[in-house]
Amino acid sequence: xxxxxxxxxxxxxxxxxxxxxxxxxxxxxxxxxxxxxxxxxxxxxxxxxxxxxxxxxxxxxxxxxxxxxxxxxxxxxxxxxxxxxxxxxxxxxxxxxxxxxxxxxxxxxxxxxxxxxxxxxxxxxxxxxxxxxxxxxxxxxxxxxxxxxxxxxxxxxxxxxxxxxxxxxxxxxxxxxxxxxxxxxxxxxxxxxxxxxxxxxxxxxxxxxxxxxxxxxxxxxxxxxxxxxxxxxxxxxxxxxxxxxxxxxxxxxxxxxxxxxxxxxxxxxxxxxxxxxxxxxxxxxxxxxxxxxxxxxxxxxxxxxxxxxxxxxxxxxxxxxxxxxxxxxxxxxxxxxxxxxxxxxxxxxxxxxxxxxxxxxxxxxxxxxxxxxxxxxxxxxxxxxxxxxxxxxxxxxxxxxxxxxxxxxxxxxxxxxxxxxxxxxxxxxxxxxxxxxxxxxxxxxxxxxxxxxxxxxxxxxxxxxxxxxxx
Amino acid sequence: xxxxxxxxxxxxxxxxxxxxxxxxxxxxxxxxxxxxxxxxxxxxxxxxxxxxxxxxxxxxxxxxxxxxxxxxxxxxxxxxxxxxxxxxxxxxxxxxxxxxxxxxxxxxxxxxxxxxxxxxxxxxxxxxxxxxxxxxxxxxxxxxxxxxxxxxxxxxxxxxxxxxxxxxxxxxxxxxxxxxxxxxxxxxxxxxxxxxxxxxxxxxxxxxxxxxxxxxxxxxxxxxxxxxxxxxxxxxxxxxxxxxxxxxxxxxxxxxxxxxxxxxxxxxxxxxxxxxxxxxxxx
Ligand SMILES: Cc1cc2nc3c(=O)[nH]c(=O)nc-3n(C[C@H](O)[C@H](O)[C@H](O)COP(=O)(O)OP(=O)(O)OC[C@H]3O[C@@H](n4cnc5c(N)ncnc54)[C@H](O)[C@@H]3O)c2cc1C
Ligand SMILES: Cc1cc2nc3c(=O)[nH]c(=O)nc-3n(C[C@H](O)[C@H](O)[C@H](O)COP(=O)(O)OP(=O)(O)OC[C@H]3O[C@@H](n4cnc5c(N)ncnc54)[C@H](O)[C@@H]3O)c2cc1C
Ligand code: SF4
Ligand code: FES
Numbered sequence: 001x002x003x004x005x006x007x008x009x010x011x012x013x014x015x016x017x018x019x020x021x022x023x024x025x026x027x028x029x030x031x032x033x034x035x036x037x038x039x040x041x042x043x044x045x046x047x048x049x050x051x052x053x054x055x056x057x058x059x060x061x062x063x064x065x066x067x068x069x070x071x072x073x074x075x076x077x078x079x080x081x082x083x084x085x086x087x088x089x090x091x092x093x094x095x096x097x098x099x100x101x102x103x104x105x106x107x108x109x110x111x112x113x114x115x116x117x118x119x120x121x122x123x124x125x126x127x128x129x130x131x132x133x134x135x136x137x138x139x140x141x142x143x144x145x146x147x148x149x150x151x152x153x154x155x156x157x158x159x160x161x162x163x164x165x166x167x168x169x170x171x172x173x174x175x176x177x178x179x180x181x182x183x184x185x186x187x188x189x190x191x192x193x194x195x196x197x198x199x200x201x202x203x204x205x206x207x208x209x210x211x212x213x214x215x216x217x218x219x220x221x222x223x224x225x226x227x228x229x230x231x232x233x234x235x236x237x238x239x240x241x242x243x244x245x246x247x248x249x250x251x252x253x254x255x256x257x258x259x260x261x262x263x264x265x266x267x268x269x270x271x272x273x274x275x276x277x278x279x280x281x282x283x284x285x286x287x288x289x290x291x292x293x294x295x296x297x298x299x300x301x302x303x304x305x306x307x308x309x310x311x312x313x314x315x316x317x318x319x320x321x322x323x324x325x326x327x328x329x330x331x332x333x334x335x336x337x338x339x340x341x342x343x344x345x346x347x348x349x350x351x352x353x354x355x356x357x358x359x360x361x362x363x364x365x366x367x368x369x370x371x372x373x374x375x376x377x378x379x380x381x382x383x384x385x386x387x388x389x390x391x392x393x394x395x396x397x398x399x400x401x402x403x404x405x406x407x408x409x410x411x412x413x414x415x416x417x418x419x420x421x422x423x424x425x426x427x428x429x430x431x432x433x434x435x436x437x438x439x440x441x442x443x444x445x446x447x448x449x450x451x452x453x454x455x456x457x458x459x460x461x462x463x464x465x466x467x468x469x470x471x
Numbered sequence: 472x473x474x475x476x477x478x479x480x481x482x483x484x485x486x487x488x489x490x491x492x493x494x495x496x497x498x499x500x501x502x503x504x505x506x507x508x509x510x511x512x513x514x515x516x517x518x519x520x521x522x523x524x525x526x527x528x529x530x531x532x533x534x535x536x537x538x539x540x541x542x543x544x545x546x547x548x549x550x551x552x553x554x555x556x557x558x559x560x561x562x563x564x565x566x567x568x569x570x571x572x573x574x575x576x577x578x579x580x581x582x583x584x585x586x587x588x589x590x591x592x593x594x595x596x597x598x599x600x601x602x603x604x605x606x607x608x609x610x611x612x613x614x615x616x617x618x619x620x621x622x623x624x625x626x627x628x629x630x631x632x633x634x635x636x637x638x639x640x641x642x643x644x645x646x647x648x649x650x651x652x653x654x655x656x657x658x659x660x661x662x663x664x665x666x667x668x669x670x671x672x673x674x675x676x677x678x679x680x681x682x683x684x685x686x687x688x689x690x691x692x693x694x695x696x697x698x699x700x701x702x703x704x705x706x707x708x709x710x711x712x713x714x715x716x717x718x719x720x721x722x723x724x725x726x727x728x729x730x731x732x733x734x735x736x737x738x739x740x741x742x743x744x745x746x747x748x749x750x751x752x753x754x
Contacts, residue, residue, distance in 0.1 A: 179557065179686070179688050180557075180686060180688075181508050181515070181554070181555040181557070189690075217555065218555045218556060218557035219557070220557060220558070220560065220687075220688055223558065223559060223560055224494060224495070224498075224557075224558065224559070225494075244688070244689070244690040245689055245690070246690070246691065246692040248692065248695075248702065254702075255695060255697060255702070255721055255725065257724065257725060257727070257728045260693070261691060261692040261693075263690055263691045263692065264685065264691035264692055264693040267685055267686065267690070267691050268685065272514070272515070272685065273512065276512075277732065277735075277736075278732075278735055278736050278739040279512065280512045281512060281513050281514040281539055281540060281736060282514045282515075282685075283729045283732035283733075283736070285728070285729075357721075357724050404688070404689050404690065404707075405689075405707075406688055406689055406707055
């Protein structure tokens with residue numbers, strides 16, 4: 001740690017606020033909400049880090065990013081080295097700097113959180129990563145020795161992209177197969193532009209291609225090729241096809257016109273650019289009163305998108321309260337600023353439609369919180385006789401996703417758990433030799449950083465596995 | 472990129488395109504479809520694989536021009552390309568291995584019936600096809616289907632074959648002959664009418680549903696259809712289902728979700744076309 005600045009001085013610096021687009025303006029556009037810290041504020045924020053000997057933040061990070069190291073290099077004016085250090089631990093920092101739930105990970109356990117606010121690790125990760133995106137020429141390019149081993153990766157979400165990068169670095173010949181026409185997984189079809197600009201994902205994909213990774217879009221594994229077919233042509237396989245099957249509420253009226261799964265709603269708008277209709281050919285219903293059911297990141301993305309498409313009232317309908325919302329704190333805060341209405345302790349029991357079968361409302365029940373369940377969260381209980389009708393013309397269901405059986409159904413030897421997720425050990429190894437898996441298909445709907453962590457661990461295990469196989 | 476290898480106009484608004492997609496040409500089975508995405512800003516639309524040639528890598532699509540995307544596709548010429556073709560998607564058709572199958576096709580649905588009849592005949596099943604169109608020039612795939620068995624043609628105006636609906640001809644066949652299975656593909660009202668007819672005869676009936684789709688991989692749920700009390704995703708659970716269980720009213724209704732947008736999209740395309748013409752005349 002440099003003696004440039006004392007701990008006492010560090011403690012005196014207050015947390016820097018993220019500059020953001022004005023709430024009223026941004027509720028009508030799709031541009032990124034957070035504008036990024038300018039250099040002066042970033043350096044000030046980085047100086048708040050106490051450079052702990054035993055950094056708790058690293059334990060809080062699912063992939064153990066060496067946070068004090070990259071912050072120290074940053075404050076020492078060595079931003080290229082800071083970027084290198086960060087990229088070595090985390091392949092997609094420009095993404096995670098924007099979408100990680102830092103408040104429950106690194107920042108939750110930062111020592112500075114005990115007295116005041118934690119170091120803005122997410123903001124700084126983003127700062128350094130954005131610098132790296134703009135200055136790729138200042139980062140060393142590693143040209144590995146080709147090993148002659150061929151690896152197939154199924155799915156181009158964060159797990160697949162991370163594994164591809166790691167394996168290419170080790171000299172393997174990597175091909176990603178992606179079902180959709182664009183690479184990126186949830187990062188391109190789910191998470192909206194105002195939170196994660198698509199350009200960032202496109203740059204990461206390009207970077208991988210420059211490193212020699214081949215990406216074949218429009219290939220649906222389970223249909224175009226099966227896993228047994230890939231096994232014949234590749235030395236190892238990494239399955240990272242996500243948890244893309246939407247769950248519906250299973251209430252009457254759910255097939256009326258105007259009811260969407262969040263996946264459909266967001267895919268139409270993000271992947272297919274329906275906000276730009278008719279310049280783009282894919283339409284989306286532009287509801288005036290949009291009710292989004294759920295309380296996670298997906299629900300927040302859908303409701304804020306509805307607002308941006310011009311909804312007069314965009315509402316979250318959630319059966320617990322504000323404190324239980326599983327979404328990132330920043331997303332909830334931004335939603336509140338943008339005028340999103342929250343209907344807490346409310347559970348839908350029926351979608352109501354008119355004689356033309358268009359949605360006109362949602363019959364709901366009020367709930368109260370009861371005893372804590374096994375997960376420690378208080379269980380919502382129905383208040384009898386509390387039914388009421390919520391006026392709305394569009395319903396977006398964002399209550400979760402399950403594993404999609406399309407791929408696994410064509411590979412019966414692959415062991416699954418009772419929810420249909422692929423069973424894999426801590427290195428991603430599945431019941432089939434040479435076949436690894438990670439990300440949401442193993443964990444169920446989780447997070448970007450966990451998917452990336454799985455991709456990295458699996459890549460290392462695959463490298464070991466490939467070394468044991470004769471040429 | 473997938474090059475157009477051949478093009479043929481089959482009826483006033485139905486065009487056959489042979490598209491280069493070698494992997495799909497090799498492995499496709501009856502009943503499967505592809506998702507086609509013409510260019511960056513285009514829609515992703517599902518089209519049934521009507522035929523294929525594993526040697527040339529050609530996949531045959533038979534397209535009825537009904538809206539913007541299909542009109543753009545049929546405007547392509549040999550040598551032009553389609554950006555993305557994904558597939559083969561959906562489950563292959565449920566087959567029988569002996570007996571007598573009645574294949575009923577209405578309009579562009581006749582092209583979808585073609586690979587089914589092709590497979591049935593290969594299995595050694597006797598195939599009778601009943602196909603229909605508004606009038607003579609709307610009847611397609613008659614010669615192709617004749618290779619697999621008897622073909623009865625119906626036209627609404629009697630300008631070719633029998634006068635009347637496909638259901639009339641089908642009813643006669645069901646009354647006079649033993650039929651083990653019925654396949655029906657066409658507009659929703661036609662499939663509903665066939666299902667209602669065959670229910671009386673107690674003959675298992677398979678229909679191919681055409682809900683609005685996006686990804687075609689089970690990810691969005693937009694293609695959901697109801698079978699009795701069950702919800703199914705047509706792109707992964709279908710697109711073919713037991714016609715006696717399908718809720719056709721709901722399907723028909725959901726197909727109308729974007730009607731206003733579709734008209735706007737077409738009007739906009741026409742306006743662009745007009746402007747382009749004006750500009751090219753000026754220059
Ligand atoms: C709207 C939304 C917002 C979210 N917000 C956050 C957030 O703020 N922070 C956070 O940490 N997490 C967030 N998440 C969760 C996070 O995005 C996921 O946990 C993560 O993307 C999982 O990564 P993955 O690589 O396992 O799968 P995915 O990102 O789902 O990628 C899987 C890819 O595989 C492809 N595929 C599927 N089947 C096949 C097949 N058979 N053949 C070939 N390809 C196939 C899919 O098309 C897809 O591209 C959000 C999720 C959504 C939907
Ligand atoms: C499994 C399946 C197989 C099909 N096979 C064929 C085929 O072989 N030949 C053929 O001509 N047509 C086929 N269709 C129908 C075809 O996909 C639609 O006609 C086409 O999408 C219309 O697009 P458009 O922009 O030209 O028309 P639009 O103006 O957008 O729509 C016209 C009508 O087509 C339907 N439609 C619109 N968008 C979609 C969509 N994304 N997916 C499905 N239907 C939509 C709606 O009912 C709409 O009212 C099939 C549909 C399905 C689901
Ligand atoms: S816990 Fe906080 S103060 Fe300590 S090293 Fe990590 S970021 Fe810096
Ligand atoms: S088209 Fe999206 S789930 Fe069927």
